[in-house]
Amino acid sequence: MKIALVSPYDYSYSGGVTSHISHLESHLLNKGHQVKVIAPCSKKALDPDVIPIGIPIPVPSGDSIARVTLSLTLARTVKKVLHKGNFDIIHLHEPLTPMLPLFVLRYSDSINIGTFHAYHGEPRAYKMFRPILQKWFHRLHGHTAVSQPAKTFVNKCFPAEYRIIPNGVDIARFHPGVQPIKELRDGKINILHVGRLEKRKGVKYLLEAYKIVKSQNPDVRLIIVGPGERLKKKYKRFAKDNSLKDVVFIGFVPNEELPRYYATADIFCAPSTGNESFGIIL
Template sequence: MRIGIVCPYSWDVPGGVQFHIRDLAEHLIRLGHEVSVLAPADDETPLPPYVVSAGRAVPVPYNGSVARLNFGFLSAARVRRWLHDGAFDVIHIHEPTAPSLGLLTCWAAQGPIVATFHTSNPRSRAMIAAYPILQPALEKISARIAVSEYARRTLVEHLGGDAVVIPNGVDVDFFAKAEANPAWQGRTIGFIGRIDEPRKGLPVLMNALPKILAVYPETRLLVAGRGDEKEAVESLPKEMRERVEFLGMVSDEDKARLLRSVDLYVAPNTGGESFGIILVEALSAGAAVLASDLDAFAQVLDQGAAGELFTNEDADALAGAAVRLLGDAERRAELRERGSAHVRRFDWSTVGADILAVYETVTDGAASVATDERTGLRGRLWRRGESGGPTSGSSDALFSGG
């Protein structure tokens, strides 16, 4: 199958949607499909062979964050060229409502279109206001996927229609087989996310850290992600700042090793999350997880069975839960065991098969429609032939290209 996938966000600034698209593309390629991904990217960005650059993106406030998007006449021309060159059996657009490549592709594409909705924002006035503009493009979509029940709810409330829920995928074995790094072991807490994005919740964790250190002063917090390190620790007393180690941006291999090494992984995100891929990665690596009680996080963690939850934005609740878990090795082992079993449902072997089933449904449907139209035209031409018009033979020539 020839599959075209559209990424709305810049390839050179990694995020959950980009990682999902990358992993989906590579999974499909391993299965023997031909895949091309269209994404915004700076000229100097090294790209995998299956990614086509649509040009540089610009930062735009979107869904409580700053997204790097690509939109305009030049982008539209590149979309049309990519569609023409690809001759895809199915086109898979991610975030078609974002002012980026997905919306441009919806307008330009013909044939079966699958769309995945990642955003969870039940109070989006912008999406409601934009609906009249979006509607003609969205009507061309053959099938809709939401990455969680909360992304589905946003879609239903703002745009109408419905979607099948298929979660983001993870290569579970990649994380499960990672080797721990001894330098990252020994009563450690892990955090991975953009340091300078408040909704990722690092300030909440920093506010909780003094109470954790008061009970377990040897604890270290390991922070991986881009952002201003000095600003991140400003809220901490100077004597505690040495207990925080910033690792910067880490490779996928080091991310897996970090998650495999820590005693406790903490996800203090405060909102705007429709899924929580980092939780799935942490569970895959066998980490004991403590997360804010966002609806999407609770769903990923099986309502607290596969990882513990604390009250969102409550630093005291975070500190209390972390102190209890750091002092209870048996409970952490129980969470690791439950999490490792629960996370298998997010493996690409399952998620990829579900997405392929959607592709096959829409391509089969398109083929049926084409057959029906062809049969209907044959019948009309046959009837005209009986009355002195074109014969059945000439209709065969029409459909065979003769």
């Protein structure tokens, strides 16, 4: 089949939805399908199967930053891409997020499937814009959510028959045979955190907890993987001011290297404080 995977988010920037789509694309290609990813891109797409549409801008969203395109002039490009692609299925991720998925829904003549990832407590934006979004929601032929919280979140404003399909695990990448990072396997107990450095990820509380653990067990190490320079400076300063040893900030890690850090860990910790439906890092 000819399948389009649509994302509202900057495909050049790491994130849960982007990772989900990337892994789904690989799986579908391995199954013999023809797959294209349609998404805004702030950088030139390296993957020839990615069709960039729109310039993303950072917008605050649920204690995070969503990089989406808000352009109202995407119609011509979207119509051209959909006509040329002649897709059997269009799979839209966060299909009610402006603006790219809404344009795709408007002009799609294919079977449209929507997957909902988000959870932000009360769906205030959905409630506010429900009268406008309702007509686009009705253009979806199928509805999925990555978790029960994600389903509950969207179902409050847009009730439908949702099928819960959790984020998958690529067992070809994550398996017991993955080699750990040799220099970090020195006898210390490794506590690993993976994720963008944002307030909602709870790294502040992880560092405070690590301070207590370290005082009771010197043979532990905290490994923090993920981008976010502004908060990394703040967290490094906290570690320095509190004389915390063995805190390692790795920064961004390419997808192909990430399994090695999981293989290196004895304990994985994801202390998110909220607004998570099913963290892809889990």
